[in-house]
Amino acid sequence: MQRVTGLLALAALVVPLISSGCTDDGGDQTTRPAPEDPDGPPDRSGGSVVTGPGGGGVDDDPSDTGLDGTSGDAGDAGTPSVQATFAFEDILGEQLSGASVVYRGESTTLDDQNEGAVSLRRRSSFDVRFKRDQFFDHRIMGRAGGMDFRYVVPVLSRSSAREAFNATPVTLDEQQGILAVNIRTPELDPLVGAQAILDSPHDQPITIGTNGTSEPDNMINSNEQAIVAFPNVDTVDDINLTIEPPNNETCRRYPDEDADDSIRVEAGTVTVVTYVCSGV
Numbered sequence: 001m002q003r004v005t006g007l008l009a010l011a012a013l014v015v016p017l018i019s020s021g022c023t024d025d026g027g028d029q030t031t032r033p034a035p036e037d038p039d040g041p042p043d044r045s046g047g048s049v050v051t052g053p054g055g056g057g058v059d060d061d062p063s064d065t066g067l068d069g070t071s072g073d074a075g076d077a078g079t080p081s082v083q084a085t086f087a088f089e090d091i092l093g094e095q096l097s098g099a100s101v102v103y104r105g106e107s108t109t110l111d112d113q114n115e116g117a118v119s120l121r122r123r124s125s126f127d128v129r130f131k132r133d134q135f136f137d138h139r140i141m142g143r144a145g146g147m148d149f150r151y152v153v154p155v156l157s158r159s160s161a162r163e164a165f166n167a168t169p170v171t172l173d174e175q176q177g178i179l180a181v182n183i184r185t186p187e188l189d190p191l192v193g194a195q196a197i198l199d200s201p202h203d204q205p206i207t208i209g210t211n212g213t214s215e216p217d218n219m220i221n222s223n224e225q226a227i228v229a230f231p232n233v234d235t236v237d238d239i240n241l242t243i244e245p246p247n248n249e250t251c252r253r254y255p256d257e258d259a260d261d262s263i264r265v266e267a268g269t270v271t272v273v274t275y276v277c278s279g280v
Contacts, residue, residue: 080122083148084255086140088114088130088155091164091225092212096155099132107131120144123256130155136178138270143259151255152188153272154180154208154227161270164214165231168204176232177265182274183226183243183251190226191277193246195219200239203232233271238262243275251277 086101088110100107101116103126108116120126122144130138135157142151156164156178165172172178179202183194195218196205205218208225215221218228233239240262243251253259254274265271 081119082122082144082146083117084120084126084128084144085115085117085148085150086128086130087150087152088116089152089225090114090160091154091156091208091227092160094157096132099130099135102129102131103127122146123258125259132157134158136161136268136270138180138272139266140272141263142253142274143256145256149255150188151274152182152184152226154182154225156180156229156270160212164206164208164212164229167206167214168216168231170203170231173232174268175235177235177267178270179230179233179239179263179265180270180272181228181230181241181243182254182272183220183228183245184254184274184276186276186278188226188276190220190224191245191249192220192222192224194251194277195244196228196230197242197244198230198233198239199242200237201234202230205230233265235265235267238264241273241275243277245277247279249277249279251275 088096088099088101090096096110096114099110099114101110101118102108103118103120106118108118110116118128123146125143126141128140130140130153132155135155138153138155140151140153161178162172179198181196183191183196185191197218198205204216206214206229207217207220208214208227208229210223210225215224218230220226220228245251252275254276263271263273
């Protein structure tokens with residue numbers, strides 16, 4: 001009887017210890033609720049946070065740069081964006097009525113100044129298209145920076161391109177592409193004396209005068225537009241350009257200097273890239 005009473009007393013001591021979460025090593029295994037986050041639970045809905053000037057937002061697809069002219073997240077709610085004004089100049093000075101600028105599948109008709117504005121995702125690559133009947137499609141490539149910008153684009157109709165390349169023994173092959181290289185000052189004027197050198201197979205490049213005449217050359221001369229045009233460029237591999245300024249200026253891709261210098265042209269299309277050179 002004394003033994004039973006002793007066992008009951010021992011059980012009375014053990015049960016409260018188990019209920020309180022104590023262990024034989026003195027640790028405490030009691031489960032307690034985690035403290036609440038004053039900012040609320042983290043967002044686990046997917047997407048990466050876009051940071052940079054102007055605040056942040058959620059980038060639904062970081063790999064989506066709009067490089068096909070039909071995609072990208074520019075203008076979406078919460079995504080930082082910049083406004084790009086594209087000013088198109090026909091090399092023969094013609095009015096470009098009925099022309100449009102296309103980005104992400106959305107078309108904007110040019111105004112009376114041959115300009116069209118689009119919203120681009122900040123600090124991302126872009127591929128904007130110029131379209132007009134009887135003209136080559138023009139593909140403007142670059143990388144948007146952190147500020148609004150203006151981009152001057154010389155454009156070629158099919159007839160004016162054939163006329164321009166008559167200065168050379170070149171026959172345009174629409175299975176290849178045309179690369180139009182703009183080389184400008186910080187004021188977006190032509191940089192006289194600048195040369196463009198292309199490392200990919202191509203035919204004789206030309207420069208185009210302000211009166212529309214052309215010369216077989218890869219250097220911009222006085223009274224010429226800011227364009228060096230390379231015909232029949234290989235469309236298979238990425239190409240690389242070298243810009244040689246006249247007075248040891250520093251030349252950078254426009255509008256954002258961090259753009260990749262690798263470029264790929266498309267068949268039957270004029271691909272446009274711009275470099276701005278300065279002494280700074």
